Amino acid sequence: MKIxxxxxxxxxxxxxxxxxxxxLSQDYPNIEYIIIDGLSNDNTMKIVxxxxxxxxxxxxxxxxxxxxxxxxxxxxxxxxxxGILNSDDFFEYPSVISDVVKCxxxxxxxxxxxxxxxxxxxxxxxxxLRYYSSxxxxxxxxxxxxxxxxPSTYIKKSAYEQVGKYVLEYKIAADYELFVRMLMVQKLFxxxxxxxxxxxxxxxxxxxxxxxxxx
Numbered sequence: 001m002k003i004x005x006x007x008x009x010x011x012x013x014x015x016x017x018x019x020x021x022x023x024l025s026q027d028y029p030n031i032e033y034i035i036i037d038g039l040s041n042d043n044t045m046k047i048v049x050x051x052x053x054x055x056x057x058x059x060x061x062x063x064x065x066x067x068x069x070x071x072x073x074x075x076x077x078x079x080x081x082x083g084i085l086n087s088d089d090f091f092e093y094p095s096v097i098s099d100v101v102k103c104x105x106x107x108x109x110x111x112x113x114x115x116x117x118x119x120x121x122x123x124x125x126x127x128x129l130r131y132y133s134s135x136x137x138x139x140x141x142x143x144x145x146x147x148x149x150x151p152s153t154y155i156k157k158s159a160y161e162q163v164g165k166y167v168l169e170y171k172i173a174a175d176y177e178l179f180v181r182m183l184m185v186q187k188l189f190x191x192x193x194x195x196x197x198x199x200x201x202x203x204x205x206x207x208x209x210x211x212x213x214x215x
Contacts, residue, residue: 001101002030003154004079008069009087010038013047015201018125020051022090028097032056032079036069044087067166067174074157074165080104081113083154088201090125092118096197100154107191112182114153115193122201129202134192139183142176148190150175152197159188 005023009016023033035048037060045060052058057076063069074082081104085091103113119130134148163181166174182188 001081001104002032002079003028003097003100004032004034004073004077004082004157005097006034006036006070006073006077006082006084007087008036008038008066008073008084009040009044009048011040011042011044012087013040013043015088016044016047018090019085019087020048020055023085024051024054025094026091026097027094028101031097032077034073034076035059036063036073037061038063038069064168065171067168067170071165071168074160077157079157081154081156082160084151085198086151086200088122089117089151089198092196092199099193099195099197103191103193104154104156107189109189110191111156111159111188112148112153112190113193114148114190115195115197117149117152117198117200118196119200119202122203125199125201131196132200135194137192139187139190142180142184145176147176147179149198151200152193155182162186163188 007019033055034057035055037045039060039062048058059072070084100113114134116134117132118128121127121129132149137148159182163186166178170177
């Protein structure tokens with residue numbers, strides 16, 4: 001099973017290296033890594049270029065926002081399942097993707113797999129500020145604005161092909177709206193990993209969406 005990991009970034013020189021290193025440290029062998037940059041004007045692309053021979057695809061061009069960049073990555077991806085790891089996030093441990101693949105294989109009807117995330121201090125990432133658990137998530141809870149943690153979610157490419165990608169009109173909640181289409185409208189199956197998969201830095205692009213959806 002091939003897993004595509006997409007990192008979207010813009011002026012992310014302070015954090016992008018941690019993100020890239022966490023992907024490259026994964027022990028799962030069949031990973032396609034895609035970076036979509038919004039034409040950064042800092043040292044982001046200089047850092048990315050250091051890893052060019054280890055990254056499957058790199059795009060640096062203007063976009064219409066974070067969800068447009070995610071859509072570009074999904075469109076380019078060739079994996080059986082796709083995950084988004086933003087440029088201020090990093091994996092919790094080296095076998096995250098191995099665990100994701102095991103979960104998909106143990107639940108072959110699942111179109112989505114997700115785990116938990118922790119939100120940490122931007123500089124002292126060992127300090128946890130908040131635990132974002134998916135343990136009590138059920139699809140019907142989307143009616144009340146509760147969604148699984150997007151940065152720890154892996155979605156089969158076939159589900160994107162069936163349901164569509166992120167709708168750009170939703171400036172900060174396109175991930176939530178995609179979950180609604182997949183889990184409530186199309187009633188796709190999901191499975192859960194009872195582990196923290198990702199660390200998110202507080203105040204970054206990931207947590208701005210979390211604030212609008214977390215209970």
